[in-house]
Amino acid sequence: MNQQETPRRTAFSLTSCDDCPLRKSDAFRKFTAEEFDFVRRFKIGEARVPAGATILLEGAPADSLMTVLSGWGFRYKSLPDGRRQILNFVMPGDLLGLQSTLLREIHHSAEALTEMRLCLFRRERLWLLYHEHPGLALDVTWLAARQELMLDENLTSVGRRSARERVTSLLLQLYNRASRAGLAQDHEVDLPFTQQHLADALGLSLVHTNRTLMKLSKDGVLRWSNGRLKIIDPAALVGAATGSSSMPQPRPFL
Amino acid sequence: MNQQETPRRTAFSLTSCDDCPLRKSDAFRKFTAEEFDFVRRFKIGEARVPAGATILLEGAPADSLMTVLSGWGFRYKSLPDGRRQILNFVMPGDLLGLQSTLLREIHHSAEALTEMRLCLFRRERLWLLYHEHPGLALDVTWLAARQELMLDENLTSVGRRSARERVTSLLLQLYNRASRAGLAQDHEVDLPFTQQHLADALGLSLVHTNRTLMKLSKDGVLRWSNGRLKIIDPAALVGAATGSSSMPQPRPFL
């Protein structure tokens, strides 16, 4: 039914954990002094993985809890015959491995799309975090709830929307997320993946995904080339993505 | 593209909160004395809603955090033109409203399939729960992670499986869950919903869902009639549900 891909396993290269790019961004909340101190001890260190690396592997024994510091990746599930469903894309600030930490089993894989910097945590100390820093614990739950929200959205798309609606609503969502993370500007974003990834996320075939993109380009709605998305007619894009949230508003600035 | 349904709003009828059926079941973990004490104060009370009642409504302002004590329901999203995607079915022990409690917005609705008993919580005290009972906080996060796991599974199904695979894997999953909750026996379960619900959960049309069920019946795999599922050939069912977990094993008993 669809393509496959053999995951490559890649060793983590541990480095120091000094300049967390996330703490510099004002898109993320600040820690209190105690929280910051705890988080330092909670960390194992920073890992850097190359594009294409497998970060989590379905069925693998041990795996870690980590936050994405930079780069893009995606979570996915594979069927025995090679069909693949991308569950969602991950960007800086996203947490990976919570499911497996809590449920003791990992039922999905994750792969890096670009080089990624990851902040690894000591999963066995998660209970300590819950014990000593309820504020951080609530943050973890908040992230899980947000993840669930995105999955709800994707499931609705894949289950009930047409190909054109799916493509437009996913691209809109990605633009919005990237925009909030400061990765988009002027109705343009770099989307570091292929049309095959898009197809696997949308539950469509590569060929049909391509045709849909071509049509959207011909209709003057958007343009996708060289891994870069250019939104040409924002109103038309929102209109085509039935029931999706609209374009992000430029936020105030002093 | 698909059917619609206008949600009816229903007032909760508050009653006392004495005999939680969940605490009697050994499928759920026991509370410590302090936890139990806290949970009592955390509760608002028990609500009983009739079948068909809307429990959560997308876009509604205030809404509550609650645990299902008994009965079946489902979470869903609607598109403006009436298409509906069922996100997952909820059974006793499931938590509802965490997303909206944390994210301050509700992006899905929920409806009762049978009469349901719900345990309502004071959402504004969730931070207190995190503060005073890290063990319970971890439980909440565990539930969120489990929910994410189910969504991952459903998304893969809807995105990459054929109609026959979708039907069989969902029915298998429901049988497994119901079985664990003590609601199934002897390869039979009562599934208190219509084929339309099944279709909306699978991202299929009602007609095609029906044809697929008929085929499975003709093939001697299972039988669905009068809201009751009978698994006739367990091995064939597991085989048809590509990549799904198998039938639950009978657990030891003294």
Next chain:
DNA sequence: CGCGATTTTGAGAGCCGTCAAGATACGTGG
């Protein structure tokens, strides 16, 4: 400049959707 990965395009087929109409089940009232 040459090769592999990715993107496009064409052709044909099929799974699944829509429309429609019966058949069956179920609850209510007579």
Next chain:
DNA sequence: CCACGTATCTTGACGGCTCTCAAAATCGCG
């Protein structure tokens, strides 16, 4: 206990959105 109306389930006919197979065109890179 039967009549009747509504909800649900079945089945047929037909169409189309999307898939698969295939091959050509581009792109990226050493």
